[in-house]
Amino acid sequence: MSHSGQSRDPQSSRRNDKGRERNRGGARSDRPGSARGFSATAPGQRKRRADPARLTAFTVLRAVSRDDAYANLTLPAEIRRRRLDKRDAAFATELTYGTLRGTGTYDAILGACVDRPLTQLDAPVLDALRLGAHQLLNMRVETHAAVDETVALVRSEIGAGPSGLVNAVLRKVSAASLDEWTERLAVDGSLSGDDALALKHAHPAWVVRAMRQSLRLHGRGEELEDLLRADNDAPEVHLVELPGVLEEPGQRLRSATEAGATVSPLLPGAAVFRGGDIGRLPGTREGELRVQDIGSQWVTRALAAAALPDDTGAPGAERWLDLCAGPGGKAALLAALAAERGATVLANEPAPHRAKLVSGALAAVSPKAWTVRTGDGRTIGEEAGAAGFQRILVDAPCTGLGALRRRPEARWRRTPGDLSSLTALQLELLDAAAGALAPGGLLAYVTCSPHAAETVIQVDDLLRRHPELELLDAHEPMRAAALDAGVALMDGPDAQHGTGTAQRCVQLWPHVHGTDAMFFALLQRPLQVSGADELKTGRITP
Numbered sequence: 005m006s007h008s009g010q011s012r013d014p015q016s017s018r019r020n021d022k023g024r025e026r027n028r029g030g031a032r033s034d035r036p037g038s039a040r041g042f043s044a045t046a047p048g049q050r051k052r053r054a055d056p057a058r059l060t061a062f063t064v065l066r067a068v069s070r071d072d073a074y075a076n077l078t079l080p081a082e083i084r085r086r087r088l089d090k091r092d093a094a095f096a097t098e099l100t101y102g103t104l105r106g107t108g109t110y111d112a113i114l115g116a117c118v119d120r121p122l123t124q125l126d127a128p129v130l131d132a133l134r135l136g137a138h139q140l141l142n143m144r145v146e147t148h149a150a151v152d153e154t155v156a157l158v159r160s161e162i163g164a165g166p167s168g169l170v171n172a173v174l175r176k177v178s179a180a181s182l183d184e185w186t187e188r189l190a191v192d193g194s195l196s197g198d199d200a201l202a203l204k205h206a207h208p209a210w211v212v213r214a215m216r217q218s219l220r221l222h223g224r225g226e227e228l229e230d231l232l233r234a235d236n237d238a239p240e241v242h243l244v245e246l247p248g249v250l251e252e253p254g255q256r257l258r259s260a261t262e263a264g265a266t267v268s269p270l271l272p273g274a275a276v277f278r279g280g281d282i283g284r285l286p287g288t289r290e291g292e293l294r295v296q297d298i299g300s301q302w303v304t305r306a307l308a309a310a311a312l313p314d315d316t317g318a319p320g321a322e323r324w325l326d327l328c329a330g331p332g333g334k335a336a337l338l339a340a341l342a343a344e345r346g347a348t349v350l351a352n353e354p355a356p357h358r359a360k361l362v363s364g365a366l367a368a369v370s371p372k373a374w375t376v377r378t379g380d381g382r383t384i385g386e387e388a389g390a391a392g393f394q395r396i397l398v399d400a401p402c403t404g405l406g407a408l409r410r411r412p413e414a415r416w417r418r419t420p421g422d423l424s425s426l427t428a429l430q431l432e433l434l435d436a437a438a439g440a441l442a443p444g445g446l447l448a449y450v451t452c453s454p455h456a457a458e459t460v461i462q463v464d465d466l467l468r469r470h471p472e473l474e475l476l477d478a479h480e481p482m483r484a485a486a487l488d489a490g491v492a493l494m495d496g497p498d499a500q501h502g503t504g505t506a507q508r509c510v511q512l513w514p515h516v517h518g519t520d521a522m523f524f525a526l527l528q529r530p531l532q533v534s535g536a537d538e539l540k541t542g543r544i545t546p
């Protein structure tokens with residue numbers, strides 16, 4: 005298991021108790037298991053104050069396990085509240101994200117070092133142990149610093165009582181490297197195949213199996229470990245300048261590049277930002293320059309780029325629909341693209357607070373181009389009218405297994421049980437969207453999950469229920485929307501080689517495209533639907 009880039013070579017350099025890196029030179033005193041690596045002072049006499057970065061990480065870990073909080077929202081607020089400087093903020097981020105991503109594996113290791121089931125430990129103690137285990141096994145923190153600082157954290161935040169236990173357990177953890185631990189546990193537990201990979205790469209075994217199945221469907225059966233590794237890397241930050249909203253197009257992207265961003269060779273208007281304060285970039289406050297994964301940008305642009313039949317017979321401007329719009333990332337780009345060609349977008353979202361976010365996201369685009377509806381997407385037929393919508397985006401609620409890099413705790417929160425309610429909702433939303441399509445209209449089905457049940461199987465089921473729909477080759481509009489390097493990704497050595505339905509859909513992957521694992525299928529309603537098809541879909545009764 006590797007987490008962010010800084011933990012690749014744990015022996016090359018180490019961090020001192022403040023998390024500052026220092027060269028270890030030839031000294032081996034802090035090698036795991038070496039008695040000289042530990043503080044000679046008894047836990048009861050050591051320092052009592054926790055350092056701010058670890059305290060920040062611990063506070064977020066507690067919020068995640070106690071309140072089901074989202075680390076990607078809680079951590080920045082906590083960093084601001086404690087006024088951490090840049091280095092402490094980076095250290096706190098790695099501590100928090102790494103600990104959360106690795107939770108399942110660290111729990112397996114801690115389980116082997118504690119003389120009782122982990123469920124019998126107080127939750128704050130368990131969080132502190134996980135934090136210590138991450139420093140020992142996956143960061144370049146000196147062993148004595150990882151143990152002493154975690155014990156200090158426990159003393160100041162929980163009390164002196166458990167500090168002896170935490171000290172003893174972390175010493176046991178430090179006796180082997182992460183690879184040694186995972187090998188030992190795999191042997192002891194007779195783990196093989198996906199279960200062993202799950203432990204090694206810190207993914208739940210059901211997620212590993214789902215990833216394997218999906219990769220196979222898309223002709224990438226050999227790439228499982230590459231994907232699992234990529235899931236444990238910190239994602240790059242991608243930016244988009246909304247098209248058509250500036251008097252001087254490209255102006256916001258230019259200032260972003262002057263501040264260190266690199267223009268993306270994949271898509272127009274996109275850039276990659278590898279560090280710095282995004283909020284300071286001109287245009288972010290106004291929403292003209294937005295943070296958005298390139299995968300999200302790509303599928304949105306592809307829906308806009310896909311060709312409609314020459315004459316749909318529809319009078320007036322095209323009507324587009326974003327059925328599941330909250331919080332509005334794709335809606336903003338879609339509306340900007342719509343405004344450029346005189347089309348309008350109806351952005352629908354049932355949760356009122358998320359609908360507000362959608363309005364906020366759309367604020368940079370001419371208000372003539374969009375409307376927000378707060379309502380259940382399954383009742384969208386009310387808005388479709390006789391003419392229907394020419395382009396519909398169904399960016400459905402899903403397990404989010406394609407965005408594991410961004411939401412470090414998500415993999416341990418999701419369960420296979422979530423799939424049945426989500427796939428049922430996806431099915432109903434797709435039916436509603438199919439019913440709202442104009443003749444010749446296009447329906448883009450997008451998920452931020454590569455799970456077969458939410459993607460290819462869902463599309464196959466949709467085609468069974470709606471035989472009038474045609475599944476188009478989604479690669480075509482992806483090429484049309486892309487710059488040369490993006491086209492090369494669709495066609496070159498990295499192109500996918502799936503079969504059947506999977507072959508006509510696009511599945512993006514973090515380890516191939518550097519994006520979230522976004523799925524994109526494109527379906528079209530024919531200009532004229534036969535009476536037999538209408539009968540089958542129940543749109544007319546015999």
Ligand SMILES: C[S@@+](CC[C@H](N)C(=O)[O-])C[C@H]1O[C@@H](n2cnc3c(N)ncnc32)[C@H](O)[C@@H]1O
Pocket residue numbers: 300327328329330331332333334335352353354355358379380381382399400401402433452
């Ligand atoms: C994957 S997110 C959409 C992300 C969004 N398109 C973006 O790019 O910012 C799915 C959205 O579907 C919404 N949703 C949940 N149930 C829904 C329903 N019955 N009808 C329409 N949308 C629904 C959720 O509130 C959530 O905001």
